Amino acid sequence: MDGSPASLGRSWVYPTVILCLFGFFSMMRLSEPFLIPYLSGPHKNLTSAEITNEILPVWTYSYLALLFPVFVLTDYVRYKPVIVLQGISFIVTWLLLLFGQGVRTMQVVEFFYGMVTATEVAYYAYIYSVVSPEHYQRVSGYCRSVTLVAYTAASVLAQVLVSLAGVSYFHLNVITMVYVSIAFLLSLFLPMPKKSMFFHAKPKKEAEKAAGRNTMLGTSHQGDAPGCEEEKPTPETPTFARNPNDGQLSWSKPENVALRVFVQWFQDLKECYSSRRLFYWSLWWALSTAGYNQVLNYVQILWDYKALSPNSPIYNGAVEAIATFEAAMAAFAVSYVKISWNLLGELVLGAFSAANAGSLFLMHYTTNIWVCYAGYLIFKSCYMFLITIAVFQIAVNLSVERYALVFGVNTFIALVIQTIITLVVVDTRGLKLPISIQFFVYGSYFAAVAVIFLLRSMYVIYSARSTKRMLQSSAGQRKPRSPHPEEPSPVTTEIKL
Numbered sequence: 001m002d003g004s005p006a007s008l009g010r011s012w013v014y015p016t017v018i019l020c021l022f023g024f025f026s027m028m029r030l031s032e033p034f035l036i037p038y039l040s041g042p043h044k045n046l047t048s049a050e051i052t053n054e055i056l057p058v059w060t061y062s063y064l065a066l067l068f069p070v071f072v073l074t075d076y077v078r079y080k081p082v083i084v085l086q087g088i089s090f091i092v093t094w095l096l097l098l099f100g101q102g103v104r105t106m107q108v109v110e111f112f113y114g115m116v117t118a119t120e121v122a123y124y125a126y127i128y129s130v131v132s133p134e135h136y137q138r139v140s141g142y143c144r145s146v147t148l149v150a151y152t153a154a155s156v157l158a159q160v161l162v163s164l165a166g167v168s169y170f171h172l173n174v175i176t177m178v179y180v181s182i183a184f185l186l187s188l189f190l191p192m193p194k195k196s197m198f199f200h201a202k203p204k205k206e207a208e209k210a211a212g213r214n215t216m217l218g219t220s221h222q223g224d225a226p227g228c229e230e231e232k233p234t235p236e237t238p239t240f241a242r243n244p245n246d247g248q249l250s251w252s253k254p255e256n257v258a259l260r261v262f263v264q265w266f267q268d269l270k271e272c273y274s275s276r277r278l279f280y281w282s283l284w285w286a287l288s289t290a291g292y293n294q295v296l297n298y299v300q301i302l303w304d305y306k307a308l309s310p311n312s313p314i315y316n317g318a319v320e321a322i323a324t325f326e327a328a329m330a331a332f333a334v335s336y337v338k339i340s341w342n343l344l345g346e347l348v349l350g351a352f353s354a355a356n357a358g359s360l361f362l363m364h365y366t367t368n369i370w371v372c373y374a375g376y377l378i379f380k381s382c383y384m385f386l387i388t389i390a391v392f393q394i395a396v397n398l399s400v401e402r403y404a405l406v407f408g409v410n411t412f413i414a415l416v417i418q419t420i421i422t423l424v425v426v427d428t429r430g431l432k433l434p435i436s437i438q439f440f441v442y443g444s445y446f447a448a449v450a451v452i453f454l455l456r457s458m459y460v461i462y463s464a465r466s467t468k469r470m471l472q473s474s475a476g477q478r479k480p481r482s483p484h485p486e487e488p489s490p491v492t493t494e495i496k497l
Contacts, residue, residue, distance in 0.1 A: 012131035016139045020146045025183035027150035030158035031172040033316040036300035038169035053428045058107045060422045062114025064415040070118045071408050078193045082122035087184030089115040094177040129193035152324045159317030268402050284349045285390045285410045287449050290417035292383045301435045306369045319373045327384035334388045350454035352382045360443035
């Protein structure tokens, strides 16, 4: 490339295309909607209790254990190696699903699947390090929408192959293995970023000077991602510090780069969560995501329990496809909702959380599999609608770096809560509740979340009205009688402004 604006504009296309192709093929997991029937069927011969209480909890524990170190490693090694690691984890997961046997092997499967989900952060963060800021919105939309399209297509294709072509669950896993292997190969062609958001970031002024030097030398320069509000020296570059004793500049080698980054993270998070509005949106995010992940992890077991008979047709793929489509429509509808989120945000969170609780209670009490499917559709649509709003409300006033931090912390807290739920409700070391009771617990959990935010909304609305009445009363009492009616008093004019 020659460093011209045209070449810089084209530089975002190649990594975006490769990343979108990786996202598409990695989400073409046809076997996922039929995972539980596959594990409990003749290929694996696992019991429902083994799957529920011994195998599936491993995913939650491994995801929690891996999330923070992977988050740090992702930025330190600049994304691509972690995306490649995700591709390897995909392959290992499906190789074990195809050829492994027994509870222990399936627990290893869940561990590597935890690695898959923990490394997803690299997929969504990578693009910000290789494209200029003016393309952020466009490429973010591409990367997120392609995974949604792929998951919907995979669910539809899986249902068609099972229902119409009689393809076995084993061969669905074979097809999935082919797709994730293609995704791994594509990850090798991603360009290696020269910077990252934290460990390898450049301050804005330094980037502008470097751009000027590169232009003079005739070399190319990619746009840098916007940093946090305050400028920091790049951790990789030695800095000069003034000696307080002699007033001379001395050579200062940067030490404890990781410690410096962690301190900056702590300061940024403290400032972000000091906003009461951001705190409550993040609280809902963490609480609801924990419950949502728990429901998704065990819903297939509930469907198997509610099935009309052991040999009745299974429509998990069709239900997942419809649920994903409805979720996309719900997320799209957010852009057309025009309300005062500062005043009514908590009320919306509480109301839809109550709808989530109702749908889970419906899934628990019904004996009809179709009603159970309908409850799941309602649940997923409500969650996706709210999480889209929450993401927007949290991200609207944050830089890319701070949003990544808040997203990571919220996800980590959600996993801690989910781990506690799993240990108490599901695990053999806890209550070890059967699936028929679990969804009553999950419904009660979302009911508690709804109560928290409905009470909070009542307080916010009451406080807003009280403040408004006080201001109106104060303005009426402080308004003086003007000696010249044709000239407004200074106090009155100030209040109107």
